[in-house]
Amino acid sequence: MNKNIQTILDLISKSEKLTEEEKEQLSRSAKGIERDLSIVEFKLDRSEKMRRTTSILLEETIEELDKKRQAVEELALISSRQASLERIRAEIASMRKAEDLEEISPLIWQELSKLQVPYIRCGIFIVEEENDLMHVFLNTQNQQSIAALHIPFEATKLTQTVHFYWKKQNRHLEKWSENDFRNWVESLSKKGFISSQEEYVGGSIPEQLILQFFPFKQGMLYIGNSEPLTTENEELCQTLAGNFSVAYDRYEDFTKLEIAKKNVEIALKDLRTTQDQLVQQEKLASLGQLTAGIAHEIKNPLNFVNNFSDLSIEMVTEVLEEVSEAKVYSSSPQLKERFEEMTDLLHTIEINLKKIHEHGTRANDIVTSMLQHSRGGSxxxxxxxxxxxxxxxxxxxxxxxxxxxxxxxxxxxxxxxxxxxxxxxxxxxxxxxxxxxxxxxxxxxxxxxxxxxxxxxxxxxxxxxxxxxxxxxxxxxxxxxxxxxxxxxxxxxxxxxxxxxxxxxxxxxxxxxxxxxxxxxxxxxxxxxxxxxxxxxxx
CATH class of the missing domain: 3.30.565.10 (Histidine kinase-like ATPase, C-terminal domain)
Incomplete structure (x- = not known):
């Protein structure tokens, strides 16, 4: 029984002013009140239990719904990321020439933005071991190209570090302050790797820059942001780095194929040219033999011309001597006049013969030179x-x-x-x-x-x-x-x-x-x- 009602009943029973009948009546009323209170307490207790049960069920339902929502969001994110990766793989598979790589790189940065991977700057570091060079291609979050740098490994501390971790195929993280970034930009400018610091910075300088590098076969994928990436985003970036590696492999294969094709075309052209030249050389050799034959045939009659002209000059000289002696012993004026005419005529013949001998000798020298040239000499x-x-x-x-x-x-x-x-x-x-x-x-x-x-x-x-x-x-x-x-x-x-x-x-x-x-x-x-x-x- 309720303590308060019990107290009331005790006071009624002890009262001297009330009659027994009044006490009995008050007692029944108190007990009725106590009964009604018990019913109310029971109902209240049952309502409280029902409320607690409903609250527990509601909390469990909300928690279950929240878990389902998270699961749906995770599934949607996974599907979205899978779709992004598939788009990249499809573009890689469609590569048919080396220049197609220029379309793959922007696509990777676009997909990073779609997947809500936070970054301020991003890029690709390609390692060229043969020449100790690092080829750096940087972009902004708007897919705008910042710079294309070609830096020797030992030229900067960053390239040394990136090369070190790339050789180990390990990820790498660096934290840069605003001063660190300024010093990096100034060093690039002083060493002549960039022409404009403003264009390289591409906007405001971040107070803090977290540089994260993800290795792949040919280099490192670089993501720069004000905060470190989550583990999930890191894994996504590593996957993208692997995809880029496949694309770069295809790029190198196509480049080698194009070089080989050009070399084959050049070799074929050289072969055809050489064949034409060999044919021409054969023609020239045949022409040389023909020239030698013709020159030899010309030389024989030239020898006769030269020898007989020389002999004729001697004979004319002898005739002139005879005519000169005859003139001395001749007493006839008419005969002397005839001897003078004969002398003039013989001098003309002598001059002509000397001209014939002179030009015949010259022709002989030319033919001799042709023979020596075609035979190659001694x-x-x-x-x-x-x-x-x-x-x-x-x-x-x-x-x-x-x-x-x-x-x-x-x-x-x-x-x-x-x-x-x-x-x-x-x-x-x-x-x-x-x-x-x-x-x-x-x-x-x-x-x-x-x-x-x-x-x-x-x-x-x-x-x-x-x-x-x-x-x-x-x-x-x-x-x-x-x-x-x-x-x-x-x-x-x-x-x-x-x-x-x-x-x-x-x-x-x-x-x-x-x-x-x-x-x-x-x-x-x-x-x-x-x-x-x-x-x-x-x-």
């Missing part, structure tokens, strides 16, 4: 008058050009130093040098002449001089000049600017080899309207 070194050799073979080259295809008119100037010392040469070989250089000059002059410049007159000047125990030979033309980009190639075997089989590309190469074999040097000076080939031969 290979013996002899003391040679260089001026005489130049005059002979420059003239031979000139007449060859005039008799060949597309002849041109030009001034051939010989500025030969008098009293030039004799030079020890293989005459047959060095004659090729003169002919090759003159022929090249004629070709250059023909190209310039075809431009039809009004005041242009083709000119070839050949000079000699002696200086410092050496003889110098210069062959100068006023052609178009040699382009700078091919100047260092013109002495290479098989290099030619002529189309098809017009040139073998061996002329200047052979010329240079012959000059070297004589202990000399060949130098070239060129500019528009002036090219000089200078040969130096030690005495």
């Amino acid at each position: 290979g013996e070194t002899k003391e040679v008058d260089l001026n005489e050799l130049l005059a002979e073979f420059s003239n031979l080259a000139y007449h060859g050009m005039r008799a060949g295809k597309d002849p041109i008119n030009l001034d051939l100037n010989l500025d030969l130093a008098p009293n030039l010392p004799m030079v020890s040469l293989i005459k047959e070989d060095f004659s090729r040098v003169i002919i090759n250089l003159c022929t090249n000059a004629f070709d250059a002059l023909r190209v310039q002449a075809q431009k039809q410049i009004s005041d242009y007159k083709p000119s070839l000047t050949i000079r000699t001089r002696s200086e410092d125990k050496a003889v110098y030979l210069e062959i100068e033309d006023n052609g178009p000049g040699i382009p700078e980009e091919i100047l260092d190639k013109i002495l290479q075997p098989f290099f030619t600017t002529k189309k098809g089989t017009e040139g073998t590309g061996l002329g200047l190469s052979i010329t240079n080899d012959i000059i070297k074999a004589h202990g000399g040097t060949l130098a070239v000076e060129t500019k528009p309207r002036k090219t000089v080939f200078q040969i130096k031969l030690n005495i």
